[in-house]
Amino acid sequence: MARAIVRLLCLVTLVAATQLTPGLSSAATPEPYDPWPGLVQDLFNNRAMEDGAGLVAIDMPYRAEDAAIVPVTLRITLPAGDSRHVSAITLVVDQNPAPIAARFELGADSGISSISTRVRVNNYTDVHAVAELSDGRLYVVKTYVKASGGCSAPAAKNIDEAKNKIGQMRFRQFARTDAGLDNGAREAQIMIRHPNNSGLQMDQLTHLYIPAFFVNELRVWQDDKPLLSMEGGISISEDPNIRFTFVPKDAKRFRVEAKDTDGHLFQGEWPAETSAM
Amino acid sequence: MTNILRRLMLFAALATIGMQASARAGQSIQPLQVDEIAPGIFVHIGVMELMTRDNEGAIANIGFVIGNDAVAVIDTGGSVREGKQLLASIRNLTEKPIRYVVNTHGHPDHIFGNAAFVDGGTIFVGNKNLPRGLATRAQFYLDGFRRTMGDELISEVSIIPPTELVDGELTLDLGGRSLLLRTWPVAHSDSDLTVLDPASGTLFGGDLVFLEHIPVVDGSIRGWLSTLDQLAKVPAQRVVPGHGPVSNWPAALADERRYLEKLAEDIRALIARGAPLAVAAQTAGASERSRWKLFDDYNARNATAVLSELEWE
Numbered sequence: 001m002a003r004a005i006v007r008l009l010c011l012v013t014l015v016a017a018t019q020l021t022p023g024l025s026s027a028a029t030p031e032p033y034d035p036w037p038g039l040v041q042d043l044f045n046n047r048a049m050e051d052g053a054g055l056v057a058i059d060m061p062y063r064a065e066d067a068a069i070v071p072v073t074l075r076i077t078l079p080a081g082d083s084r085h086v087s088a089i090t091l092v093v094d095q096n097p098a099p100i101a102a103r104f105e106l107g108a109d110s111g112i113s114s115i116s117t118r119v120r121v122n123n124y125t126d127v128h129a130v131a132e133l134s135d136g137r138l139y140v141v142k143t144y145v146k147a148s149g150g151c152s153a154p155a156a157k158n159i160d161e162a163k164n165k166i167g168q169m170r171f172r173q174f175a176r177t178d179a180g181l182d183n184g185a186r187e188a189q190i191m192i193r194h195p196n197n198s199g200l201q202m203d204q205l206t207h208l209y210i211p212a213f214f215v216n217e218l219r220v221w222q223d224d225k226p227l228l229s230m231e232g233g234i235s236i237s238e239d240p241n242i243r244f245t246f247v248p249k250d251a252k253r254f255r256v257e258a259k260d261t262d263g264h265l266f267q268g269e270w271p272a273e274t275s276a277m
Numbered sequence: 278m279t280n281i282l283r284r285l286m287l288f289a290a291l292a293t294i295g296m297q298a299s300a301r302a303g304q305s306i307q308p309l310q311v312d313e314i315a316p317g318i319f320v321h322i323g324v325m326e327l328m329t330r331d332n333e334g335a336i337a338n339i340g341f342v343i344g345n346d347a348v349a350v351i352d353t354g355g356s357v358r359e360g361k362q363l364l365a366s367i368r369n370l371t372e373k374p375i376r377y378v379v380n381t382h383g384h385p386d387h388i389f390g391n392a393a394f395v396d397g398g399t400i401f402v403g404n405k406n407l408p409r410g411l412a413t414r415a416q417f418y419l420d421g422f423r424r425t426m427g428d429e430l431i432s433e434v435s436i437i438p439p440t441e442l443v444d445g446e447l448t449l450d451l452g453g454r455s456l457l458l459r460t461w462p463v464a465h466s467d468s469d470l471t472v473l474d475p476a477s478g479t480l481f482g483g484d485l486v487f488l489e490h491i492p493v494v495d496g497s498i499r500g501w502l503s504t505l506d507q508l509a510k511v512p513a514q515r516v517v518p519g520h521g522p523v524s525n526w527p528a529a530l531a532d533e534r535r536y537l538e539k540l541a542e543d544i545r546a547l548i549a550r551g552a553p554l555a556v557a558a559q560t561a562g563a564s565e566r567s568r569w570k571l572f573d574d575y576n577a578r579n580a581t582a583v584l585s586e587l588e589w590e
Contacts, residue, residue, distance in 0.1 A: 061555060065577040069585060071555040116553060149421050154414040157582065158463045158497050159406075170589070174551040187551070191588065202416040210413065239585060243553065 035094050036126060043092070043100060044138065049130065052139030054079065056089065056131040060143050064121055067150030069237045073116040074104075074129050088132040089115065093235050095125035097151055097200060101235035107226045108134075111247025113185065115228070118237040120150035120198060151200045151234065162238075168193040169268040171254060176245055189243040190220065192258050192266060198234040215240050217259040222251040222272075248272060308369050309335070309354075309362040314515070314523050315477035317343040317454065319370070321354075321363065323520060325490050325570045328355045328386055330427045335359045337386040338517055340481065341367055342474055344451020347376035351472050351481045351517075353390030356426065357433040360390025375399050377449050379458065380439060381483025381519065382466045383410040384495070385418045391437035402449070403439030404460045404468035411438045443470060461485060461508070464501035465493070465519075471511065478514035480526055488521025491569035492533050494579045497586060498541050505534050536565050540576075544583045545590075557584045 040046060059073040076086050085108065091101045101119045106112045121127075128142045170191040192215055199212025218230040218240070228244055240258075251272050258266040311319040320340035328334040334355020341350045341363070348367060353360040367375065378394045380403040381387055388411070391401065415436040423431040441447075449456040457473040465484040472481040484493065485501075485508060494501065509527040516526045543561035552560075561580040566572050 059555070065558055066581045069554070069581050071553065071558075073553070073555075118554060148424070149417060152417050152420065154410075154417055157495055157586075158467055158500075159409065159413075160467075161463075161497075165589075168589075172551070189551075193589070201413060206412070239589075241554075241588075 034126075035099065036128065039092060039094065039099055039128075043090070044130065047138055049138045049140040052129070052131055052141040055082075055133075055139050056086070056129055056141050058091075058127060058129045058141055058143045060127060060145050062144065062146060064145060064147030064150070066153075067121050067147035068153035069118045070121050070145065070147055070150065071116065071118055072101075072127070073114055075114045076112065076131070084133045084135050085109075086112075086131050087134050090130045090132075091117075091119070092128040092130065093119060093121055093125055093145075094128065095123035096120070096235050097122060097198075098233045098235060100233050102233065103231045105226075105229045107222070107228060109225075109249070110222070110227050111185065112228060112244055114245045116243040118241050119235045120153065120237055121145050121147035121235075122151040122200075123148050151198045152202065154201060162193070162195055165193045166195070167264060167266045169256065169258070169266055171256060171268060171270040173270075173273045184247055185245050186248050187243065187245045188220075188254065189241065190218070190256055192218075192240045194238070194240060194260060196232075196234070196236055196238045196240060200234070213261055215258050215260050217257075218242065219257045221255040222246075222249060223253060225249070225251070227254070306361045306365045308366040309359065311340070311363075311366045312523075314517070315474070315479050318474060318477055318479050319343075319366070320517050320523060321366070322522065323354075323386070325520065327425070327571070327574060328422060329425055330430065333358045333430060334386060334389055334422070334426060335362075337384075337484075337519055338521075339363060339387070339390070340517060341375075342451060342454065342456060343371050343373065344454035346452025347374050349377040349379060349449055349451055349456055349472075350375055350394060351379045352381055352387040352483070353378060353394060355386040355389045356430045357390055357392045358430060360393030363390065364393050376451065377402050377441075378437075379403070379449070379456075379470070379472055380407060381470050381472070381481065381485075382468045383407050383414065384466065384484065385422055387483070387519070388436070389418075389422075389434045392433065392435045395437060400441050401437055401439040402441040402443065402447070402458065404470045405442040405444040407468040407470075408438040408442070410466070410468045411436050459511075461504050462500050463496040464504040466496045469496070469504075471508070473511060473513060475512070478512070478526075480511055480513035480516045482508075482516045482518050482529075484519035486516055486518035486521075486529060487533050488518045488524055488529055489570050490520035491565075491572050491575045492536055492579070493575050494537075494540075494582050498537055498583045499586065502534070502537055502541065505530055505537075532568070536562070536569065539565055540579060540583055541587065544580060544587050548584065548588050548590075554581065554584055557581075 057075045064070040088105045090103045092099050093101050126142050131139045172189040174187040176185045194215050196214040201210045220227045255269045309321045311321045323336040339352040339354050378401050443460050447458045461469045513526040516529045540562040547557040558577040558580045
């Protein structure tokens with residue numbers, strides 16, 4: 001409460017200052033409100049963040065084709081000499097109604113080098129990725145995306161089918177043959193059928209919002225070792241789709257568990273494939 | 278160039294601006310240009326663009342059929358402005374009551390003009406899924422098109438869902454002339470409906486049929502491709518597509534089928550080799566690029582939709 005008041009006061013002071021500065025208020029187009037400083041305060045308790053360039057990267061199209069399904073890839077690019085590992089990455093879509101799209105936790109020796117998913121983008125926005133390293137330090141990188149309306153975009157193109165198939169899961173495994181990945185890295189993809197309603201899609205006739213209903217927890221194990229987990233928000237697109245590159249540890253099987261906000265539990269188990277699919 | 282010529286050109290330019298301004302202010306509603314493509318069947322061919330303030334949303338093909346007793350309107354256009362212009366065209370030709378407004382599906386370029394036809398006596402007809410589709414999508418459409426078309430055009434729009442719902446087939450009687458309405462499984466959208474005038478062999482295909490304008494996938498590509506065989510059997514001589522010129526039936530389906538099959542084939546190959554969405558959106562269907570208008574506006578979005586459908590096969 002006190003913090004909110006302080007922020008409000010700051011805002012009032014800022015507005016006053018702007019109006020008192022001749023030339024600034026009339027000529028210059030005001031910069032759109034930047035929520036990031038507030039988000040650092042609210043989401044990360046104002047912890048110090050260093051520039052993550054060279055350690056992590058975000059790949060996202062500058063202009064999204066479909067604001068409800070915008071592909072994003074988080075890449076870990078720690079230099080070879082750096083003995084630390086990334087323990088968590090938080091993906092923040094600054095201008096979205098609920099800015100935290102997902103927080104990923106990476107298994108300690110998972111060797112995860114990239115995580116891709118698909119998000120909704122509601123407005124032209126900065127997108128930040130905050131990586132927490134094993135020494136507890138935070139590193140941030142950002143990109144900018146032009147898209148709008150993704151959170152309120154209509155759900156399912158095929159509503160009846162979506163209802164029938166909720167909770168269906170797929171797990172795909174790929175060999176990575178890219179240059180530079182000679183460490184036996186493999187790629188896995190988890191797909192879950194779920195409308196992931198954002199709670200911002202309005203029923204025009206009743207003028208009621210369709211309640212938020214989304215996958216908020218996902219965990220992947222390699223045998224009994226945690227490989228990757230995700231806390232998801234409403235910014236994750238319908239039919240959540242997570243894909244990641246990792247170094248397998250001779251595991252025999254993968255286990256996936258997902259929960260949604262209505263308490264449904266979805267589970268699946270798949271044998272590890274050793275050759276290219 | 279002489280001074281006089283320059284002044285004349287300036288005058289012409291100002292006059293044009295003045296005319297546009299008075300049309301915008303709605304001082305007089307100009308009738309929409311319509312062609313009588315068969316006896317009693319009138320069609321306005323939309324411009325092949327995205328909906329904007331300048332084109333007033335008039336991008337889809339819309340039309341009407343005049344019977345002995347009454348008129349049926351088939352789609353109302355992308356703004357109330359366009360709907361009123363269509364109404365003016367009808368009133369230039371006949372004083373018969375407009376008994377029905379039929380919507381071929383729920384996209385804004387086909388339904389935003391509905392409000393121009395609300396007079397207490399007109400019955401709105403559509404696919405049984407249309408009210409649900411409009412309920413969940415209308416606010417999104419209004420917000421989105423307010424950005425590209427402006428407040429003036431969009432604030433007039435009110436969403437009028439159908440009250441006469443079709444699930445399968447329905448015949449509308451206009452007096453001495455019957456229209457056969459038919460709904461289809463999820464294809465272009467989840468509320469597709471076609472209108473056949475058996476007397477003239479004219480099919481209003483809605484957005485199940487695109488010519489020249491790249492097809493837009495907002496339902497199911499699998500559904501659309503499997504619908505095409507049944508659709509081709511509809512006994513008609515000509516089709517009014519949702520976008521593109523009036524054409525021979527069923528030859529008109531060939532280009533669309535080729536595009537959809539190519540897109541599905543490309544996407545399936547990309548999925549099989551594990552290509553990520555971002556790559557698929559940029560490469561699938563690329564060989565079709567020179568064959569369609571508005572390709573760059575819709576192809577990558579189509580590819581995104583098709584991948585998120587077909588990756589579950």
